[in-house]
Amino acid sequence: MFKRLFERDGRLAESRDTDADWEEIGRSNPYYGVLTDPRFRAENLNDEALVDFFRSGEGDIRQASKILKRRYPDFAPASALDFGCGVGRLTRALAAATGDAFGVDVSEAMLVEARRSAPSGAAFGRDLPDRVFDWIVSIIVFQHIPPERGYPLLKALMERLAPGGFITLQFALYRDPRHSAVPGGRIAIGEGFSTISNVAALRNLPKGEMVMFDYDLTVIAAILFAAGIADMELTHTDHGGFHGAFIYGRKAS
Numbered sequence: 001m002f003k004r005l006f007e008r009d010g011r012l013a014e015s016r017d018t019d020a021d022w023e024e025i026g027r028s029n030p031y032y033g034v035l036t037d038p039r040f041r042a043e044n045l046n047d048e049a050l051v052d053f054f055r056s057g058e059g060d061i062r063q064a065s066k067i068l069k070r071r072y073p074d075f076a077p078a079s080a081l082d083f084g085c086g087v088g089r090l091t092r093a094l095a096a097a098t099g100d101a102f103g104v105d106v107s108e109a110m111l112v113e114a115r116r117s118a119p120s121g122a123a124f125g126r127d128l129p130d131r132v133f134d135w136i137v138s139i140i141v142f143q144h145i146p147p148e149r150g151y152p153l154l155k156a157l158m159e160r161l162a163p164g165g166f167i168t169l170q171f172a173l174y175r176d177p178r179h180s181a182v183p184g185g186r187i188a189i190g191e192g193f194s195t196i197s198n199v200a201a202l203r204n205l206p207k208g209e210m211v212m213f214d215y216d217l218t219v220i221a222a223i224l225f226a227a228g229i230a231d232m233e234l235t236h237t238d239h240g241g242f243h244g245a246f247i248y249g250r251k252a253s
């Protein structure tokens with residue numbers, strides 16, 4: 001059977017200071033922390049790699065726009081919120097697409113990097129702005145936040161979605177059995193990063209590692225439905241046996 005991590009032991013998961021992990025990752029290896037390709041490690045980064053890095057963000061936003069446009073032909077957002085923006089890989093593309101993009105991240109070190117040569121139309125901050133947006137995007141972020149903190153964050157995000165606004169959200173949901181029975185409980189997810197297969201291993205994971213948490217789709221649906229997002233589309237993601245979903249949807253006008 002497929003497994004979800006922490007489904008019965010949320011309190012222990014909650015005790016992990018993932019914000020401190022991301023501050024550390026943002027300081028030591030911000031680009032590699034976003035995409036674990038060796039070319040993006042701090043010591044390997046060059047102009048060509050940086051171009052490819054930001055191009056991948058353009059590709060992701062192009063793909064999301066295509067899916068939303070197909071489902072909602074009047075899709076034409078004039079503002080976007082990028083939750084967990086990292087170094088601005090997606091925020092930059094969202095600024096180009098909407099003219100008004102705001103990236104939020106918990107890691108000051110990531111934000112420093114994001115603000116360097118940010119294009120016009122892109123702004124960044126640590127707190128959720130007190131305004132609404134036409135499109136809320138969060139990709140490869142919630143999986144790194146303990147669900148007990150993530151669900152209220154999702155609710156706060158949805159409070160910032162304008163009537164008729166769109167969502168593109170990604171969550172990790174479950175994993176292959178081979179990721180649940182790993183000796184020592186540590187799973188390598190790249191050079192220098194590992195995550196865990198059981199809660200006990202969490203205690204031994206040093207600061208600056210990347211923990212991956214699985215979310216409950218029922219809870220996510222309840223939050224989205226309560227926020228007026230009754231229409232949505234789900235697509236499967238499989239990152240080496242870590243399964244999840246992209247959710248595309250729209251809030252009622």
Ligand SMILES: C[S@@+](CC[C@H](N)C(=O)[O-])C[C@H]1O[C@@H](n2cnc3c(N)ncnc32)[C@H](O)[C@@H]1O
Nearest residue numbers: 022034084085086089105106107110139140141
């Ligand atoms: C794997 S990176 C993804 C960055 C970006 N979404 C992208 O796809 O390029 C995850 C980001 O989420 C941020 N993050 C983790 N926990 C967060 C939280 N509680 N609030 C906001 N951002 C958070 C991290 O600092 C990191 O920059």
